Amino acid sequence: MTDLSVLRAKYALSPAALTPSLNRRQINQALKDEEAVNATFIGQERAREALSFGLGVRNRGYNLYVMGEPATGRFSLVKDYIERQVASLPSPEDWVYLNNFDEEREPFVLRMAPGEGKDLVKDINGLIDDLLDTFPAAFDNPGYQRQKSAISREFERRYDEAIDAVERYAQAHDVALYDESNAITFAPIVNGKPVTDEEFAVLDDDKRQYFYDLIAELENRLSESLLGLPVWKRESSERIRQLNKKTAEQGIRPLLKVLEHKYAGHLGVLKTLRRMRSHLVDTIVSLLAEESKEDKPDELDRRLYLEELYLPNVLVGHQLQDGAPVVYEPNPTYQNLFGKIEYTNLHGSVYTNYRMIRAGALHRANGGYLLLDVDQVIEQPFVWDALKLAIKSGSLKMDLPQQDVGMVNAITLNPQPVDLDVKVILLGSRDLYYTLQDYDDEFDELFRVLVDFDYEIPVTRQSTFDFTGKVRHHLSECGLSGISSKAMQRLVEYSLRMAEHQQKFSAHFAEVIELINEARYFAAQQQSTHLELEHIEIALSAKKRRTGRVSHALLNDIKEGHVLIATEGKSVGTVNGLTVLEVGGTAFGTPARITSTVYAGANGVVDIEREVELGQPIHSKGVMLLTGYLGNKYAQHFPLTLSANIALEQSYGHIDGDSASLAELIALISALTEIPATQSLAVTGSINQYGEVQAVGGVNEKIEGFFDLCQHRGLTGNQGVIIPKSNAINLVLDKAVIDAVKKELFHIYTAETVDDAISLLMEKEAGNMTSRGRYPKNSVNYHAVNRLYNIALIVNGGDDE
Numbered sequence: 001m002t003d004l005s006v007l008r009a010k011y012a013l014s015p016a017a018l019t020p021s022l023n024r025r026q027i028n029q030a031l032k033d034e035e036a037v038n039a040t041f042i043g044q045e046r047a048r049e050a051l052s053f054g055l056g057v058r059n060r061g062y063n064l065y066v067m068g069e070p071a072t073g074r075f076s077l078v079k080d081y082i083e084r085q086v087a088s089l090p091s092p093e094d095w096v097y098l099n100n101f102d103e104e105r106e107p108f109v110l111r112m113a114p115g116e117g118k119d120l121v122k123d124i125n126g127l128i129d130d131l132l133d134t135f136p137a138a139f140d141n142p143g144y145q146r147q148k149s150a151i152s153r154e155f156e157r158r159y160d161e162a163i164d165a166v167e168r169y170a171q172a173h174d175v176a177l178y179d180e181s182n183a184i185t186f187a188p189i190v191n192g193k194p195v196t197d198e199e200f201a202v203l204d205d206d207k208r209q210y211f212y213d214l215i216a217e218l219e220n221r222l223s224e225s226l227l228g229l230p231v232w233k234r235e236s237s238e239r240i241r242q243l244n245k246k247t248a249e250q251g252i253r254p255l256l257k258v259l260e261h262k263y264a265g266h267l268g269v270l271k272t273l274r275r276m277r278s279h280l281v282d283t284i285v286s287l288l289a290e291e292s293k294e295d296k297p298d299e300l301d302r303r304l305y306l307e308e309l310y311l312p313n314v315l316v317g318h319q320l321q322d323g324a325p326v327v328y329e330p331n332p333t334y335q336n337l338f339g340k341i342e343y344t345n346l347h348g349s350v351y352t353n354y355r356m357i358r359a360g361a362l363h364r365a366n367g368g369y370l371l372l373d374v375d376q377v378i379e380q381p382f383v384w385d386a387l388k389l390a391i392k393s394g395s396l397k398m399d400l401p402q403q404d405v406g407m408v409n410a411i412t413l414n415p416q417p418v419d420l421d422v423k424v425i426l427l428g429s430r431d432l433y434y435t436l437q438d439y440d441d442e443f444d445e446l447f448r449v450l451v452d453f454d455y456e457i458p459v460t461r462q463s464t465f466d467f468t469g470k471v472r473h474h475l476s477e478c479g480l481s482g483i484s485s486k487a488m489q490r491l492v493e494y495s496l497r498m499a500e501h502q503q504k505f506s507a508h509f510a511e512v513i514e515l516i517n518e519a520r521y522f523a524a525q526q527q528s529t530h531l532e533l534e535h536i537e538i539a540l541s542a543k544k545r546r547t548g549r550v551s552h553a554l555l556n557d558i559k560e561g562h563v564l565i566a567t568e569g570k571s572v573g574t575v576n577g578l579t580v581l582e583v584g585g586t587a588f589g590t591p592a593r594i595t596s597t598v599y600a601g602a603n604g605v606v607d608i609e610r611e612v613e614l615g616q617p618i619h620s621k622g623v624m625l626l627t628g629y630l631g632n633k634y635a636q637h638f639p640l641t642l643s644a645n646i647a648l649e650q651s652y653g654h655i656d657g658d659s660a661s662l663a664e665l666i667a668l669i670s671a672l673t674e675i676p677a678t679q680s681l682a683v684t685g686s687i688n689q690y691g692e693v694q695a696v697g698g699v700n701e702k703i704e705g706f707f708d709l710c711q712h713r714g715l716t717g718n719q720g721v722i723i724p725k726s727n728a729i730n731l732v733l734d735k736a737v738i739d740a741v742k743k744e745l746f747h748i749y750t751a752e753t754v755d756d757a758i759s760l761l762m763e764k765e766a767g768n769m770t771s772r773g774r775y776p777k778n779s780v781n782y783h784a785v786n787r788l789y790n791i792a793l794i795v796n797g798g799d800d801e
Helices: 006-009 022-032 034-038 045-056 075-085 116-134 142-172 197-201 203-225 229-262 266-289 299-310 332-338 361-365 374-379 382-391 430-439 463-478 484-500 509-525 531-544 551-557 615-634 662-674 699-713 725-730 735-742 752-763 782-795
Strands: 063-066 094-098 108-112 175-180 183-190 315-316 327-328 344-346 350-351 369-373 423-428 449-452 456-458 504-506 574-583 586-599 604-607 643-648 681-683 720-724 747-753
Touching: 006 315, 006 747, 006 752, 022 382, 022 463, 045 063, 045 075, 045 423, 045 449, 063 430, 075 327, 075 369, 075 423, 075 463, 094 116, 108 116, 108 604, 116 229, 116 266, 116 299, 116 315, 142 175, 142 183, 142 203, 142 229, 175 203, 175 752, 183 203, 183 315, 197 699, 197 720, 203 662, 229 266, 266 299, 299 615, 315 361, 327 361, 332 361, 332 382, 332 449, 361 369, 369 374, 374 382, 374 430, 382 699, 463 509, 484 509, 484 531, 504 509, 509 782, 531 586, 551 574, 551 586, 551 699, 574 662, 574 699, 586 699, 615 662, 615 782, 643 662, 662 752, 662 782, 681 752, 699 725, 720 725, 720 752, 747 752
Parallel strands: 063 423, 063 449, 327 369, 369 423, 574 681, 604 643, 681 720, 720 747
Antiparallel strands: 094 108, 094 315, 175 183, 344 350, 456 504, 574 586, 586 643
């Protein structure tokens, strides 16, 4: 039997191997270099190259899908990088909607150079001011009034001539004609004067009949004379309208000439001004010429009316110095993305016009870049298909779904579509990317560039430089004056711990930012604007306490004996396994007692967790591998026949993962050989059928969970944990654990094979097979083969002699 201390020394890790070796010189250099603050990416070379390629290719279909998990800084990194890349690109055109005077439901769209849209609005506003200054003053001009009076007099003259002819005929036949309030009446003349009704009544019948007939004839003559009156009135009104139009045209022409000269090089504006001219004349005539002074609207009402008809609606406006737009739409509903048409209530009716068209995120990003969360996009009705159609066609049509408008019979607009030239960047998970590839044939055609963000970033000189720079940038945004070298080293170590790797940063930089924010709170309590190591440690301790209720309760259960975990002594068929529990956003390790029983039978290895449906598939797979290992290792020359039960004691929830398979195998071999396993060691690791120990996750939390229990009970110098050798690079342990290892009060051992773990836990050589195919006598493997052979003989009815 090999000396125990020599055996353990063979597998023990030194304190230096329990934590990463930081390059303090590089960190200190990055703390002093001013260029570091401008860092955009931390590592992510693959993503950087893909992003640069995707932004550079202008062909249709080369949109981007940024793949990665939330909180890895995807959005902020991509947005910052794009903004820096596109700062030198030109500003896109302005898009302006104009009234279509022929069909108001189909407004025209006008493309203009950056800034020209606002200039056009300013110029049309000036035109409206000039119109209000010019009219109705132009209609009060004496020349206009003389012409209008002449037309009116011509009508009056023709009317008077018709009346005069009838009046002369009446007087010749002793009848008087009266014209009062545009009503013409006749009265008989007797003895040189008109008679009253009473006087007329006493005339003889012949005389009365004479006058009756005469007046009837006169009324007929009057009707015939005035038969052309409506025609004369129409002719007079038409001449006045022509006069009004001519007067309006004379006033409008010089005002429009100024604008036509200014926009001589812009064909679209010239067409608009020409279309506006005739409509403007009619508007001026109807609004400012036809009304009587008492009924004329006030100037404010006239201005609003003219603005509603002629003022351009700048859908999207830019300035020359703006550069290409970078737009992020966090809530990509149909209207937020494709724009909307607003409505108002006018006299109880729903009303809209071209000036109530509002831009969406695609309009604002046109000529630039649009960032969208793809999971939000596909959840919105109609949005995904409409987005693909817009990208494919290169045209942005404001065609709102009826359900989205919320009105069944509302009259809406059909604006001219806008030419679309936008690079769409979708941010989403890996699962969603592969799902879209499988179920949407157009996805690969439209999103050809994949920007894949890594979970972890190798520690290099550049990534250390960038990490430090991003921290310094956030410190300046928080109002902190700086950070000490030791505090920065602690942040680097924290990122390595999140990545569970001594040579890789975690891509979840948001968690580093969170730690800085929390440390800043404690620094402020000490009235310090400089972040020190003390502030980081206090923040970590406070977070551990805030989120540690469940872990503290579990540890208390073990301390009080409610959960049976031994940290001293030896026991057959019992091994301390190590597990990790994730509750909310925290993970912590806790030991778990694994037991096994073996007896003669042919049931095989029974996983109790699986039988009661608490074991998840990966855990069950790990247990089933045990049978493969036993058969390959021990039963090459006889059938593997046994009955064994394996259980995680006092576990009442679902269990997943195969990290307990090594501990379960040791418990099974201990029960099989009846050789006790030490309880002062806990073990984690998965195995394959050939007995190789494989890496597991959460190794730091597992070690610290068992250490906390041992520390509470008192460190004896014999306690420790066994981890897979391949997990050594994942160790980023707390200072308390490292100090205990330095003082040889606690130990970390690595195992490369099952035999290594057997030797450590059973404190006995596992035994290597000799050239004759036998294991050394009295070794653990020797006892295992013998016991399995005897069980096979018993079960199969043979003789064990």
